[in-house]
Amino acid sequence: MGVNFFGIKLRSKESINKQFKVAEFADGTPISLLIRVVSGLKEGPLISMLGAQHGDEYNGIVAINRLLDQLDPEELSGTIIAIPLSNPLAFYTDECMAPPSMGYRRLNMNTVWPGDREGLLTQRIVSAIWENIIIQSDYIIDFHDGGRIIICRYILAEHLKETDRQVVDQIKKLYTLFGQGVPVQFLDHSGHHQRMGALTRLGSLSIQAGLIGIPCIMAEMGGGLRIWEEHVQTAVQGAKNIMIGLGMLQEEPVGHDKEQIVAKESAWLRSKHGGILYNNCELNEIVEKKASLGVIKDIAGRSIEEIFAPYKSILTDVRYQPKVHSGDWLYWCGKIE
Numbered sequence: 001m002g003v004n005f006f007g008i009k010l011r012s013k014e015s016i017n018k019q020f021k022v023a024e025f026a027d028g029t030p031i032s033l034l035i036r037v038v039s040g041l042k043e044g045p046l047i048s049m050l051g052a053q054h055g056d057e058y059n060g061i062v063a064i065n066r067l068l069d070q071l072d073p074e075e076l077s078g079t080i081i082a083i084p085l086s087n088p089l090a091f092y093t094d095e096c097m098a099p100p101s102m103g104y105r106r107l108n109m110n111t112v113w114p115g116d117r118e119g120l121l122t123q124r125i126v127s128a129i130w131e132n133i134i135i136q137s138d139y140i141i142d143f144h145d146g147g148r149i150i151i152c153r154y155i156l157a158e159h160l161k162e163t164d165r166q167v168v169d170q171i172k173k174l175y176t177l178f179g180q181g182v183p184v185q186f187l188d189h190s191g192h193h194q195r196m197g198a199l200t201r202l203g204s205l206s207i208q209a210g211l212i213g214i215p216c217i218m219a220e221m222g223g224g225l226r227i228w229e230e231h232v233q234t235a236v237q238g239a240k241n242i243m244i245g246l247g248m249l250q251e252e253p254v255g256h257d258k259e260q261i262v263a264k265e266s267a268w269l270r271s272k273h274g275g276i277l278y279n280n281c282e283l284n285e286i287v288e289k290k291a292s293l294g295v296i297k298d299i300a301g302r303s304i305e306e307i308f309a310p311y312k313s314i315l316t317d318v319r320y321q322p323k324v325h326s327g328d329w330l331y332w333c334g335k336i337e
């Protein structure tokens with residue numbers, strides 16, 4: 001099949017489940033990535049799948065392993081290369097990002113693509129994944145969830161004018177194939193180059209892969225430091241639906257009859273005050289403009305803030321942890337036209 005990585009040449013019908021060293025801790029302990037590969041009997045696309053770029057997101061790890069356990073090389077056309085845990089440094093500490101004690105600076109892995117092979121630990125891990133796996137991929141599915149504080153269910157399709165010229169049609173194809181009525185945040189970073197938050201998003205895997213012509217979607221399923229069976233099932237089926245649509249599996253897709261909302265405008269609603277958040281809404285609920293999404297009460301139980309939808313929206317992220325400080329993320333509203 002002509003697929004090489006970490007010095008290995010893959011043969012067809014081969015499955016690999018192996019650790020590859022990418023760096024070392026101060027005491028010499030190796031830092032390794034577990035790579036799982038299923039290489040099909042027949043020719044076909046190469047899809048890379050990444051889980052847990054953020055160390056507090058467990059649903060992608062479970063979804064990737066469940067999917068790969070189900071794949072039979074005899075029945076597969078093409079290759080899946082999967083990294084269930086892309087950021088072992090952050091995973092050790094249950095944090096989104098590795099602490100400064102593991103590489104001087106706290107770096108969000110999904111802002112430093114394509115990495116730096118001579119950089120800090122997080123940049124080295126990213127560089128190893130990029131050079132060995134990403135650049136030879138035809139498609140990428142990057143699994144995330146809401147991490148410590150949020151639960152979510154949506155596809156994040158990040159794009160820029162520069163990536164649109166190369167991959168926008170393929171990105172639309174990927175999220176449509178994923179299906180199951182999972183809403184899409186079709187997030188345009190063009191024109192936001194000067195804003196610090198958006199600037200760092202230019203270093204995301206999906207933007208950097210898009211710039212070299214490889215379509216990547218982020219499947220954001222679950223969160224809150226726990227496994228959600230329903231979201232894992234959706235993630236697994238979505239990945240299988242994509243494989244079926246690309247001719248890699250001879251099965252029937254599931255859930256393509258469900259309507260999929262694609263939001264091209266969105267708003268992250270944040271708290272003004274600190275307190276305890278009481279949700280009045282559900283994940284993926286469609287709410288009208290000015291609908292009450294939640295109330296913040298102070299520690300004496302007095303209502304001090306109510307949060308309203310800015311427009312008719314689908315809620316792709318909902319706060320899971322009730323304790324909020326000023327400025328915390330509460331709800332992500334995708335505008336319904």
Ligand SMILES: [Zn+2]
Nearest residue numbers: 054057144145
């Ligand atoms: Zn994430």
